[in-house]
Amino acid sequence: MRYAEAGYHLEIDLARGNIERVETDPKNLTTYLGGLGTNVKEMWDRVPPETKAFDPGNLFIMASGLLCGTPAYSCNRTVVSTISPQNNLLAYPMMGGFWSAELKYAGYDKIILRNKSPKLVYIWVHNDKVEIRDAEHLRGRGALETQELIKKELNQPNACVAAIGLAGENRVFTASIEQSRSSASRLGGGAVMGDKNVKAIAVRGTRDLYLARGAEFMQHMEEITKYINYRNENPLPNVMTILSGIGSPQEMKHTDEKWHTENFAWGNARTRRRGFWTDEINKSWSMTQTNAIKRYISCFNCPQQCGALVAHADVPRYMMKCFSKLTYSMAAYVDNLDFNFRIARMASEYGVDAFSTPQIMAFAVELLEAGILREKDFDGCPTDKEGRFFWLLDRIVRREGIGDVLANGTYYAAREIGNGAEELAHNTIKKHEQLPIKLGMLDPLYFLMYSTNEKVSITQIEGNWPQGAFPTKEEREAFVADWPQLPDDHFKQYLLDWEPRGEKANPFFPTPDMCAEIVDWMEMLHNIDDALGFCAGMASFCLKPPYHIHNYPKLISAATGMDIDEAGLRKMVRRSRNLHRAFNIRRGLTRADEKPPEDHWKRRFPEHEKLLMDTYYAYKGWNISGMPTRKTLEELDLGSVADDLESRGLLKEGENA
Amino acid sequence: MLKKVKTVTIKADLCNGCRACEIVCSAFHASPPFSSVNPARSRIRIIRYPLSDIWMPVFAGEYTPAECMGRDKYVLDGKVYEECAFCRAVCPSRDAFKEPDSGLPLRCDMCEGEGEPWCVKKCLNHVLVVEEREEEAADQIYPQELEVGVESLVNRYGLGKIQDAVARRSTRG
Known part of the structure; x- marks a missing residue:
């Protein structure tokens, strides 16, 4: 009997049309948990470093987290893993929604696609019945309308459908995979799905998922439920509203956008518009938002309401969440929300990443203004800001004209265009567009997170540690007084000593040693979430979350029957993180790639930054080049990985410092 | 005579469609309780048409061997609900509230003995509110065993066939 996991993968060879239900090794659970952890293991074992994103040998894995489908609130993540067309490293875009639980109830933990289908297809999984079905009639259809069309065609209103739009079909590097109100959008998962000629994966499951000690599991959930209710009734004081609650940032509920619009950069991550949020703007934006939002909605088994059903003016309805409410207006320098609600719907149908894509379009506009792109590149394009963005979006997803170049993202587009374009592609890490934010003083914690994390996207790395020091001693004392989520009490002193200005402030405090510890803690929690399938908004991404290192082992033990303690859990995710890093190193990741955008902070400290990196690498058990040492790998039972890295000349014997 | 009546008020406008009610219902009714989860076995289901x-949460009610002569289709505030959406019956006309393996009917038992039903406990947005009250009940008249048996045969085969069968049996002496 398998508990919490289904114990089967669905392996599909798209070239031959072969479908197999493969029982998985129970040992994978005890070594890598599930979700991202076991995805990394599959990728390491099966995808050699020579394989590129659009090679037939690239795997496309859609996985359910280990605890998805159980009664644990907010555990609903689908983890996609594949080689990214953008940076040739392991991409793992994730999404909430309803798909992952449905997959578990159908009897599978992962769907693994290999090779390419000779024609456009969709996959229909209904418990034991699995079909590869023709999808030519869905070619060019929107990612949202495809979901509805497939449900209708199958006469299965309860099926969950993950689909790509035109962007995925045309292998646009920022293509997303859309499902219900969610999308897996970072690093081009949708482009790989499109390259494999798979328009959608529809799932319906009506089978049992077993819990080893269900009654005990429910008892642990009682405690967690009490805390969720408590936090929903008692937002944290002394932090900005958006950080005061639990769940994803409550962008659908909050209308006050002073913080985002004045602190984040507009255009191609360029301009901070201080004083933008006037009373007049507040009134007009709040009214647009309130009128557009029909209902607050959630993902599977989640009490929070981070998403919304949007019914804006004459725009067909769609669902939205988080910062996509603002990214298009801000990138286009459009001072109203109406534009954002309009273009976001079109972008969701096309299926594109709402962080990277607006930035790519803003980059194109900058190139035009700088004379690097010419009017003939924009032949037929309207001249108003809004019209220009609609036109650019359309060109990009169709890969027409200049859109074909831009569809590869700012990094590659800049190199293809040349003539100074490289200078304007200024906001990427590892070739991937980042959040448009530009600040003054170097933040040592964010420096490490930006530079080193395998996620390659800052919004999914930060978390439990406050974003800035509290101004008064009283506020700090109040914050640490009630902080059971901490892995160890000694962290409290770091926060008590941390000040907004002076000697004990950024960039030299927290000290590099402290920074390494804090970042390691936050990364560990993200890795646990991504293995179990929890929404980071209820664990690693927010302040004082319901789920943390002290209650996770209890839930995992009760659900799986595998008795695990904190040390055991830490070791498992440390193992998967190191394997993940080894996988990327084998594909060419080096220390030189590990850096934030040059202009992210005005005030930089090269020597201190070097010290931060050296300290962090040493803390992680990595050598000076950022590679896990043999000793580290052997401690994690990954001796064969050290052999592999050594045989490729990447890891040198005795190179531990 | 007084009897206890439990009512669940369903504030559908507050529902965010998370299906927590379905999950916990199926888990509680597993044997032993909470040993498995399968929303397809739930005695409450959310009718979801997000766009x-x-x-709309709907609870499983009585089994009925035959579907109604006609079907209801409600339109409320411009929203078109699926046929028979609000009906609780386990009915041959649809798949709702049937065990996925056997097709046997499921029925909400208000988690008898558990205080509040689990779906109510686990809906943190308070869509489901349970009330218990006592009300005067009319004395029930229980039909005789024979009448119940005949009624069920009539329901299943129709009066004509039953009459024929009785007539055939009578002629045999």
Whole structure:
């Protein structure tokens, strides 16, 4: 009997049309948990470093987290893993929604696609019945309308459908995979799905998922439920509203956008518009938002309401969440929300990443203004800001004209265009567009997170540690007084000593040693979430979350029957993180790639930054080049990985410092 | 005579469609309780048509061997609900509230003995509110065993066939 996991993968060879239900090794659970952890293991074992994103040998894995489908609130993540067309490293875009639980109830933990289908297809999984079905009639259809069309065609209103739009079909590097109100959008998962000629994966499951000690599991959930209710009734004081609650940032509920619009950069991550949020703007934006939002909605088994059903003016309805409410207006320098609600719907149908894509379009506009792109590149394009963005979006997803170049993202587009374009592609890490934010003083914690994390996207790395020091001693004392989520009490002193200005402030405090510890803690929690399938908004991404290192082992033990303690859990995710890093190193990741955008902070400290990196690498058990040492790998039972890295000349014997 | 009546008020406008009610219902009714989860076995289901703004929890009611002569289709505030959406019956006309393996009917038992039903406990947005009250009940007249048996045969085969069968049996002496 398998508990919490289904114990089967669905392996599909798209070239031959072969479908197999493969029982998985129970040992994978005890070594890598599930979700991202076991995805990394599959990728390491099966995808050699020579394989590129659009090679037939690239795997496309859609996985359910280990605890998805159980009664644990907010555990609903689908983890996609594949080689990214953008940076040739392991991409793992994730999404909430309803798909992952449905997959578990159908009897599978992962769907693994290999090779390419000779024609456009969709996959229909209904418990034991699995079909590869023709999808030519869905070619060019929107990612949202495809979901509805497939449900209708199958006469299965309860099926969950993950689909790509035109962007995925045309292998646009920022293509997303859309499902219900969610999308897996970072690093081009949708482009790989499109390259494999798979328009959608529809799932319906009506089978049992077993819990080893269900009654005990429910008892642990009682405690967690009490805390969720408590936090929903008692937002944290002394932090900005958006950080005061639990769940994803409550962008659908909050209308006050002073913080985002004045602190984040507009255009191609360029301009901070201080004083933008006037009373007049507040009134007009709040009214647009309130009128557009029909209902607050959630993902599977989640009490929070981070998403919304949007019914804006004459725009067909769609669902939205988080910062996509603002990214298009801000990138286009459009001072109203109406534009954002309009273009976001079109972008969701096309299926594109709402962080990277607006930035790519803003980059194109900058190139035009700088004379690097010419009017003939924009032949037929309207001249108003809004019209220009609609036109650019359309060109990009169709890969027409200049859109074909831009569809590869700012990094590659800049190199293809040349003539100074490289200078304007200024906001990427590892070739991937980042959040448009530009600040003054170097933040040592964010420096490490930006530079080193395998996620390659800052919004999914930060978390439990406050974003800035509290101004008064009283506020700090109040914050640490009630902080059971901490892995160890000694962290409290770091926060008590941390000040907004002076000697004990950024960039030299927290000290590099402290920074390494804090970042390691936050990364560990993200890795646990991504293995179990929890929404980071209820664990690693927010302040004082319901789920943390002290209650996770209890839930995992009760659900799986595998008795695990904190040390055991830490070791498992440390193992998967190191394997993940080894996988990327084998594909060419080096220390030189590990850096934030040059202009992210005005005030930089090269020597201190070097010290931060050296300290962090040493803390992680990595050598000076950022590679896990043999000793580290052997401690994690990954001796064969050290052999592999050594045989490729990447890891040198005795190179531990 | 007084009897206890439990009512669940369903504030559908507050529902965010998360299906927590379905999950916990199926888990509680597993044997032993909470040993497995399968929303397809739930005795509550959310009718979900997100783009139409329809999130409607419906509880499983009585089994019925025959479907109604006609079907209801409600339109409320411009929203078109699926046929028989609000009906609780386990009915041959649809798949709702049937065990996925056997097709046997499921029926909400209000989690008898558990205080509040689990779906109510686990809906943190307070869509489901349970009330218990006592009310005067009319004395029930229980039909005789023979009448119940005949009625069920009539329901299943129709009066004509039953009459024929009785007539055939009578002629045999």
